[in-house]
Amino acid sequence: MVMNADPQEKILIKDLTLRYSDGNESLRNINLSIKANAVNVLFGPANGGKSTLLRTLNRLNDLTDVKELQGEVWFNGRNLLEPDVDVIELRRKIGIVFSRPVVLPMTIFENISYGLILSGIRNRITLKERVQEALEQAVLWDEVYDRLDTPAADLSGGQKQRLCLARSLALKPDVIMLDEPTSALDPVSTTNIEDLLQRIKKEITIILAPHNTQQAARMADYAAFFLQGELIEWGDGNQIFAMPRNKKTQEYIEGRFG
Amino acid sequence: MNTKYDSSNARRKEKIGFAALTVLSTLTVLPIIAILIFILIQGMPTVTWEFLTGFPREGMRAGGIFPAIVGTFYLTIGTALFSIPPGIAAAIYLSEYAPDKGFTRAIRIAMINLAGIPSVVYGLFGLGVFVIFLQFGTSILAASLTLSIMTLPVIISTAEEAMRAVPQSFRLISISVGATKWETIWKIVLPQSLPGIITGIILGLQRAAGETAPILFTGAAFFLPQMPKSPMDATMALPYHLFVISTQVPGMPIQIQYGTVLVLLGFVLSMEILATVIRSRARAKRQW
Numbered sequence: 001m002v003m004n005a006d007p008q009e010k011i012l013i014k015d016l017t018l019r020y021s022d023g024n025e026s027l028r029n030i031n032l033s034i035k036a037n038a039v040n041v042l043f044g045p046a047n048g049g050k051s052t053l054l055r056t057l058n059r060l061n062d063l064t065d066v067k068e069l070q071g072e073v074w075f076n077g078r079n080l081l082e083p084d085v086d087v088i089e090l091r092r093k094i095g096i097v098f099s100r101p102v103v104l105p106m107t108i109f110e111n112i113s114y115g116l117i118l119s120g121i122r123n124r125i126t127l128k129e130r131v132q133e134a135l136e137q138a139v140l141w142d143e144v145y146d147r148l149d150t151p152a153a154d155l156s157g158g159q160k161q162r163l164c165l166a167r168s169l170a171l172k173p174d175v176i177m178l179d180e181p182t183s184a185l186d187p188v189s190t191t192n193i194e195d196l197l198q199r200i201k202k203e204i205t206i207i208l209a210p211h212n213t214q215q216a217a218r219m220a221d222y223a224a225f226f227l228q229g230e231l232i233e234w235g236d237g238n239q240i241f242a243m244p245r246n247k248k249t250q251e252y253i254e255g256r257f258g
Numbered sequence: 259m260n261t262k263y264d265s266s267n268a269r270r271k272e273k274i275g276f277a278a279l280t281v282l283s284t285l286t287v288l289p290i291i292a293i294l295i296f297i298l299i300q301g302m303p304t305v306t307w308e309f310l311t312g313f314p315r316e317g318m319r320a321g322g323i324f325p326a327i328v329g330t331f332y333l334t335i336g337t338a339l340f341s342i343p344p345g346i347a348a349a350i351y352l353s354e355y356a357p358d359k360g361f362t363r364a365i366r367i368a369m370i371n372l373a374g375i376p377s378v379v380y381g382l383f384g385l386g387v388f389v390i391f392l393q394f395g396t397s398i399l400a401a402s403l404t405l406s407i408m409t410l411p412v413i414i415s416t417a418e419e420a421m422r423a424v425p426q427s428f429r430l431i432s433i434s435v436g437a438t439k440w441e442t443i444w445k446i447v448l449p450q451s452l453p454g455i456i457t458g459i460i461l462g463l464q465r466a467a468g469e470t471a472p473i474l475f476t477g478a479a480f481f482l483p484q485m486p487k488s489p490m491d492a493t494m495a496l497p498y499h500l501f502v503i504s505t506q507v508p509g510m511p512i513q514i515q516y517g518t519v520l521v522l523l524g525f526v527l528s529m530e531i532l533a534t535v536i537r538s539r540a541r542a543k544r545q546w
Contacts, residue, residue, distance in 0.1 A: 060434060092436040102427040105450060105545040114445070115435030153545035167435060 010036040010175060010205040011057065016071035018052060020064065027052055028229045030071070034175070038221035039201055041237065042209045044252065048226035050209040054177045057207070058094040059087045076174070092119060095168030099180035099211070101160035103152035108144050111152045111163055112170045119171060134170035138162045139196050158189025165193070175205040183211035194219060213253060217241045225249045297519050304517030318481060318503055319510055323518055325485055329398075329493035330467055330525065332486065333477070336402025337409055337466045342459055345413030349455070352414070353421035354443055372411040378471035380408045385475040399489040401477025408472055409462040416458025420451035425546055453540030460533040468526045470497040480506070496522040 011034035019026040027049045034040045042050040055061045057073060059080065072079045080090055092115070104111050112131045121127055131148070135141040140162040144155070152163055161181060168176055178197070182190040197206055197219065210216045216223060220237030225246070233246040244250045251257060312322025356362040384404025394400040424447050432442040448455075470478075478498035486493040500518045503510050 058434070060430070063430075063433065088436050088438060091434055096434050098427075098430075100427065102425075102431050104428060104431060104446065114432070115437075118435070118437050118441060151545050164431075167431075171435065 008036040010034045010075070012072075012074040013053075014072040014074070016053075016056070016073065017068065018049075018056060018061070018066060018070075019068040020052075021067040022065065026229045027056070030231045032224055032231055032234055034205060034207060035222050036205050037201055037203070039197060039206045039208055039219050039237075041216045041220035041223040042207065042226055043213060043216035043220075043223060044226035044232075045257070047228070049229040050226050051179050052229075053226075054096060054179050054207065054209060056081075057175075057177060058091045058096055059085070060091075060096065062087060092171045093173055094175045094177065095171060095173040097161070097164050097168055097176065097178045097181050099183045101157055101164050101184060103155070103160050103163055106152060107149045108152045108155070108163065109148040112167050115167060115171050130170055134166040135163075137169050137196075137200060138166035139192065140166055156189075158185050158192060161185060161189065161193060162196070165196070169200070169204075173204065175207060176200075177207040177209075179209050180211040181208070182215065190215075213255070217253075225252065227252070294523075297516060297523060300513070301516035301518075301520030304513045305520055309517055310521070313483075314481065318499075318507055319514070323496070323499060323514075323521065325482060326494040326496045326499040326518070327521065327525075328485060329478075329495040330497070330522075332398050332493055333401055333405060333473065333495055334463055334467045336398055336489065337405040338459070338463055340403055340406035341409040341413055341462065341466075345410050345459070345462075346417055346455065348410075348414045349417030349421060350443060350448075353418045354439070354447065366415075369411045369415055373415070376471075377408060377469050378474075380404055381472040381475050383407070384472060389476055395490065396475070396479075396492045397477050397490045398486055398493050399477075401473040401493070401495075402489075404472045404476045405466040405469065408469070409466045412462035412465065413455075413458050416461065417451070417455040420454025420458065421447050423454065424450045428546075450544075450546075453536050457533045457537045460529050460536075464526050464529040464533075467529070468497055468522065470501050473498060496525065 013030050013032040013034070016027055016030040030049075030053065042053065044050065052061070055064070056069075057075075057080070061069075069081065071081070073081050075090075075094070078085065104114060106114065109131055112134050113127050116127055116130055121130065132141060132145075135144065140159060143159060144163075152160065155163060161184075165176075165178075165181075182193050185193070194215070197208065200206070201221075208219055210219060217237075220241065222235065223237045223240040224234035225232045225240065225244070225248075227248060233240065233244060233249045240249065241253060244253060309322045310327065311324050313324060315321030352362065352365065356365075381404065384400060384407070388394045388400035388403050389396055392400075394403075428446050428450070429442050432446050433439070437445065466472075473495055477492055478495050479492040480502055482492065482494055496518065500515065500522060503518065504515055
């Protein structure tokens with residue numbers, strides 16, 4: 001471990017290897033440290049293992065046919081890959097936002113209160129406060145405060161994605177993971193989301209898998225380059241994008257493949 | 259050779275094709291409409307308040323069909339009771355829990371085949387299992403159970419279909435914000451598929467309400483001087499009553515038969531319309 005003590009480490013991935021039953025996208029011997037209160041960028045060509053890694057961190061892969069899973073992922077003093085980990089609680093601590101802004105077929109309010117109610121909050125006033133707080137954090141409150149009881153499906157794509165973010169933020173997670181969150185969005189909405197991530201990273205650790213290298217370079221405090229299931233190189237964002245140590249990283253950043 | 263594209267021939271062919279399709283589809287709908295109108299005209303004068311609420315008199319040659327209406331109502335309720343809970347449970351299992359393996363596929367194929375079994379076979383099955391083996395006798399209970407077995411495949415497959423139509427992404431989102439699988443089913447999948455499930459239930463029950471063969475040996479009575487008092491009693495029922503007065507009673511006034519047909523048709527059609535209304539309303543409100 002090179003960059004262990006400083007700055008603070010949120011998640012430590014040790015020797016993580018994963019293979020799906022259908023032989024698809026897998027991870028080979030990943031060692032990575034996710035830094036607290038920073039934007040941790042995972043980048044690289046498609047099928048590199050970024051999504052798989054994200055889905056492993058909050059155990060969404062439990063729903064998938066995983067053939068082989070080895071290694072450790074340390075988070076809050078526990079190896080979260082152990083079978084007796086409370087995955088429900090884990091998913092509240094490590095939230096995820098997907099590339100397609102999928103809103104649940106309910107009102108805007110219900111979309112956000114859904115997870116809160118599941119976590120045991122029943123008090124109407126508390127719910128309202130938490131929903132407002134989350135929407136403000138996701139910079140959506142001003143646009144929707146007067147129509148919280150309308151279907152979320154009526155929102156625009158960019159608004160939906162911020163609603164998805166608010167839905168995760170409402171649970172007050174330690175970590176939020178975003179899998180190509182702006183790939184379906186227009187440039188203005190993309191900028192909105194990027195700005196807002198930079199703002200909330202003071203409170204929340206962010207793991208971002210951007211859909212292009214430009215976004216990766218813009219956003220990265222720390223960056224990890226994934227290629228075909230292997231972690232090629234990781235470290236400080238500026239260093240990775242300015243002077244990558246590995247030749248493959250350099251070629252990818254320069255756009256020679258991808 | 260003429261290289262210029264001439265579309266007039268293609269258009270003429272299209273016109274002929276469309277005309278043929280229009281004629282054919284009109285021909286198929288026409289008999290149904292004709293039957294409906296014919297029954298309506300013939301049956302309307304018979305269907306009076308007295309006919310709907312009175313007992314049959316003079317060897318069923320006069321009077322009303324109240325016991326048969328109530329009997330069909332009882333049988334439908336009984337069928338609903340026995341087929342809806344296990345039907346939905348099975349659909350949840352098949353849609354949400356069952357792995358997509360050979361065994362599950364075998365169940366699905368079995369269900370499709372069950373739907374194709376002639377209803378008289380269900381009747382004989384009910385006679386053997388419920389009436390004789392379980393000693394329920396010829397009763398509402400035995401007939402309802404028999405009808406339930408016939409209805410189950412319809413309910414299971416439509417309910418499963420409705421649940422599978424709920425986008426997978428909703429389930430993933432629900433799980434990712436800390437829902438268990440069951441909470442996801444209860445709060446997302448079931449509410450979203452409910453209109454489809456209800457439609458399937460109504461269509462299944464409607465078929466059960468109109469069947470004669472399954473209740474023939476299991477619960478239907480030729481004629482009863484009083485109403486059934488418990489589920490262990492036999493009952494009169496509209497479809498069987500219709501069969502009886504059409505074939506078993508000499509000198510039967512034809513008007514009573516038309517009246518009975520109209521009532522049965524009204525019963526079944528109103529269920530069908532209810533299902534259609536629920537479906538179209540849900541479709542208009544659906545957000546995916």
